Amino acid sequence: MNASLDHTRQPFVLEDATAILARTPATVDTLLRGLPTSWINAHEGGDTWSPFVVIGHLIHGEQADWIPRATIILTHGHTRAFDTFDRLAQFSASADRTLPDLLDDFARLRASSLDTLRAFNLTEADLDRPGRHPELGAVTLRQLLATWVAHDLDHVAQISRVLARQYSDAVGPWRAYLRVISGAPG
Amino acid sequence: MNASLDHTRQPFVLEDATAILARTPATVDTLLRGLPTSWINAHEGGDTWSPFVVIGHLIHGEQADWIPRATIILTHGHTRAFDTFDRLAQFSASADRTLPDLLDDFARLRASSLDTLRAFNLTEADLDRPGRHPELGAVTLRQLLATWVAHDLDHVAQISRVLARQYSDAVGPWRAYLRVISGAPG
Numbered sequence: 001m002n003a004s005l006d007h008t009r010q011p012f013v014l015e016d017a018t019a020i021l022a023r024t025p026a027t028v029d030t031l032l033r034g035l036p037t038s039w040i041n042a043h044e045g046g047d048t049w050s051p052f053v054v055i056g057h058l059i060h061g062e063q064a065d066w067i068p069r070a071t072i073i074l075t076h077g078h079t080r081a082f083d084t085f086d087r088l089a090q091f092s093a094s095a096d097r098t099l100p101d102l103l104d105d106f107a108r109l110r111a112s113s114l115d116t117l118r119a120f121n122l123t124e125a126d127l128d129r130p131g132r133h134p135e136l137g138a139v140t141l142r143q144l145l146a147t148w149v150a151h152d153l154d155h156v157a158q159i160s161r162v163l164a165r166q167y168s169d170a171v172g173p174w175r176a177y178l179r180v181i182s183g184a185p186g
Numbered sequence: 187m188n189a190s191l192d193h194t195r196q197p198f199v200l201e202d203a204t205a206i207l208a209r210t211p212a213t214v215d216t217l218l219r220g221l222p223t224s225w226i227n228a229h230e231g232g233d234t235w236s237p238f239v240v241i242g243h244l245i246h247g248e249q250a251d252w253i254p255r256a257t258i259i260l261t262h263g264h265t266r267a268f269d270t271f272d273r274l275a276q277f278s279a280s281a282d283r284t285l286p287d288l289l290d291d292f293a294r295l296r297a298s299s300l301d302t303l304r305a306f307n308l309t310e311a312d313l314d315r316p317g318r319h320p321e322l323g324a325v326t327l328r329q330l331l332a333t334w335v336a337h338d339l340d341h342v343a344q345i346s347r348v349l350a351r352q353y354s355d356a357v358g359p360w361r362a363y364l365r366v367i368s369g370a371p372g
Contacts, residue, residue, distance in 0.1 A: 007227055007228050007236065008229065008351070008352070009353075009355055010224055010352040010356070012353065012356040016222050016224060019220070019222060020225070026216045027213060027216045027217045029216075030212045030213045030215075030216045031213045035205050036201075036202050036205060038193075038202060039202065041193055042194070043193050044194060045194045136359040136362070137359065139359055139360070140358065142356070143356065143357055143360060146356035146358075146360075147353075147357045147358075147360040147363075147364070149350075149353060150350040150357050150360075150366065150367060153346040153347070154350055154364050154365060156217070156342070156346040157342075158365075160339040160340070160342040160346065161343050163206065163339050164335075164336040164339035164340055165194070166194070166195060166196040167196065167198065168195060170195075170197065170328070170329065170332035172325055172326065172329035172332075173319070173322040173323065174319075174322065174329060174330075174333040174336075177322075177333075178333070178336050178337065178340050179340060180343050180344075
């Protein structure tokens with residue numbers, strides 16, 4: 001098989017990754033800003049997350065995950081494990097905020113993160129530098145940055161799914177055709 | 187349980203539905219316009235769809251599905267079944283187009299669809315009008331319009347998932363943490 005014809009996997013290319021990372025704040029802003037609060041606070045039951053909570057989580061990632069961990073790799077390599085990431089930090093940090101505030105914060109913090117990333121002026125050799133995840137063990141800077149991209153997209157998919165599932169009953173018999181609601185694979 | 191505290195389901199409310207429908211063209215535009223072609227043509231293997239194919243499918247929905255079916259319900263009720271929808275129409279219709287062209291077409295067609303929807307000036311009684319799906323049988327206008335919303339969101343989630351999975355290998359050990367890649371439920 002000609003690798004150039006495989007459209008199911010891509011190697012990590014910094015410029016392509018940055019193209020996604022730069023768009024995420026505007027994507028979630030376009031999808032969410034100004035929506036009725038019934039959509040903004042929608043979730044999937046139990047302790048699942050609403051769009052509001054997801055944006056708070058993305059903000060905390062800019063503050064405590066991606067660039068801080070890249071900095072640890074570039075400074076300490078695998079000799080220092082990353083700090084543990086608090087997946088629930090946004091519940092206190094976002095408590096008194098509005099969605100427009102959070103969207104503004106996310107856009108500002110992401111722009112700053114990308115400025116820092118550019119200033120690293122990373123080489124291919126840098127991308128192979130080793131780091132140590134407190135649970136996953138040996139990782140590389142390249143894997144960290146690829147995960148940043150996939151994590152963004154995972155949460156865009158999550159927000160869309162949470163909103164769609166609000167109409168799980170309202171769609172009636174069409175439920176069977178909607179993968180996002182029925183959960184059917186494929 | 188107080189229904190007003192249930193954030194997992196919403197009844198169909200035309201104004202809330204329109205808020206989502208009006209945003210979808212800008213959301214996919216923000217996410218996709220200007221991305222490298224490797225992202226635009228990415229897919230999940232076999233005959234799964236790329237973002238480019240999905241936008242063509244959304245265009246065909248504006249032309250042949252949502253408003254045409256709503257019109258059949260308002261004109262004929264359940265006495266006339268909907269025309270069958272061609273899920274593969276975009277492969278010929280989009281063949282010589284570019285993604286920016288398709289995004290422009292989708293935005294224009296969706297704006298026109300929403301103009302028509304407003305002009306219907308639907309009452310609650312209208313929303314309960316019956317229609318007949320060629321495979322699913324008895325449906326209502328309300329269910330059709332709810333499905334329009336969920337279908338949009340399903341494809342935004344799909345696009346995000348297709349892009350994220352390009353990095354299924356690149357993320358290395360983080361794969362286990364990324365639901366969009368690992369497919370883990372929950």
